[in-house]
Amino acid sequence: MRPLLRLVDGLSTACAWIASALALVLIAVTLFEVFMRYVAGTPTIWVFDVAYMVSGASVLLAGGHTLRTEGHVRIDFVSSRFPPRVQALVQAAFFGLVILPALYFITAASWRKAWAAFLRGEVEAVSPWAPVIWPFYTALTVGLVVLSLQVVAQMVRLLAQAISPADTPRPNGAH
């Protein structure tokens, strides 16, 4: 089990690195556009699309990492009064019964969109540059898949924690 969990963590971290690189790309292409528009006077037609795609992909690709490192806001002034075991069980149940099914359906839809776009060579509909859209769809799908895997991993850790709270580290490893 542990090697599997580490594998998922590793996937999330790798995707987070890609997301970081994309954030750099976002800054770079936007600066390029600023230069082309305001200095050279010849705005590009591709930066707008690249910027939103890179930015959106970065959000989804960092999803697993953000979950693992407890980056999400939670309101714990009620739940922190429950015993740790109950807290862990509640979280695990929520992840397993609500979030996983939701992510499954969303990811499946995302995958079908990406595949269909790839087969049809679908292009961005409103952009004058009209790039193919499947790489963006695929990046979103990869992000969703890794997030789903990380949700499973966190659930396993929470359950382990609920069964034997003493010898399991906190699910995130951050605290």
Next chain:
Amino acid sequence: MLFDIPIPLLMFATLFAFIFLGVPVAFALIGTSFLFGLSIFGQVTGLQLWNQLFDVASRYVLAAVPMFIFMGAVLERSRLAERLFHSMRMLVGNLPGGLALATIAMCALFAAGTGIVGAVEVLVGLIAIPAMMRYGYSRSLIAGTICAGGSLGTMIPPSIVVVIYAAMAQISIGELFAAVLIPGSMMVVLFVVYIVGHAMLFPADAPRLPADDVSLPLSARLRVFAEGVIPPLILIVAVIGSILAGIASPTEAAAVGSIGVVLLTIWYRDFSPKMLFDALMKTITINTMVVFIVIGGTMFAGVFLVHGGSRMVDDLISAWDLGPTGVMLMFLAVLFLLGFVLDWVSVVLIAVPLFVPIIKVHGIDPIWLGAMAVVMIQTSYLTPPMAPSIFYLRSIAPPEMTFGEMYRGVAPFVVCQLLTLALIAVAPWTATWLPSLMR
């Protein structure tokens, strides 16, 4: 009976149940949308929710968010803050309440340099609290100053609160930035007036610094100012100025600001590849946290709408016969109350879509209302007992500082914010004049 409760209400009940169970807010929103989406969309629920996700992931304006966060993350890792506090102390240290003034000035500058709420407070607090403690400032004045200064992050451009609010309310980000500029400055002035007044009335709360610490000749002061304050100031003016002048979109200005802070760290010899990497990882984590709430909120709003949620809110408001003023007051009250239990992104995401159609119907100026809403969100950030600002402070404050002292210290600053709000309400031009120049 369960089925007699209108579904929109049930949605809210489920959402808050999830939130109070302590699951991440973004997932509480997504989960609720999924459960209630199933009953209308059935087979295509996944596709419907994915469409909402795609809609958020492909919004160009949201590309500004990671870059504003990046600016803050880099500043946080550089020694710029210490240098700035040192400079500020030199410059205003010999006024009554000098250290507190230096703290507010620094918060205002940093709020202008970074979009992250909370980051300003922690960053400045870590430097300013020990300094003020050492010189014997009263603990409640310290607490109030740090929390109030930190809350400026929601108000002073380029605030992410403003970006998200404008995106949700479908108004121009640049115009909303312009709208909060005068109120934000007035608020800083009110803070300064209060601190100076307090220090003059109760000198024991804010002892004067030893003379040799702060009595520098004018030439030395000018040099400190030129070295420590001018470079970040240029950056801030360039970023905010280009948005306000309508030259650059917020996304473009954010990119310029991002490269600007990196150049600043190189200029001050704080730069290292590791620092850049850490800042990037921090950036994507915070960005994902923020945008996931936007995604969840958009899904929630979509499903809520299909279940007749906005009609229910409409009916409720027309049943109470509120009129424009009533609607505005109710909107602000909702923001304030939600702000007690939720973080600001969730507050904006839940409240704004509900009220936008009603606000349009009543012909309320959305920019004017937006400026007031931003101040209200900021006040809610500061107001005890459920105040994020206090929680941030607790994480960095010395253990001997009590919650009582924090609450007492924060209260006068809350009054300053309410005064600002009242001012915008009675003199709408304070918010609408600058944006009108941009059109």
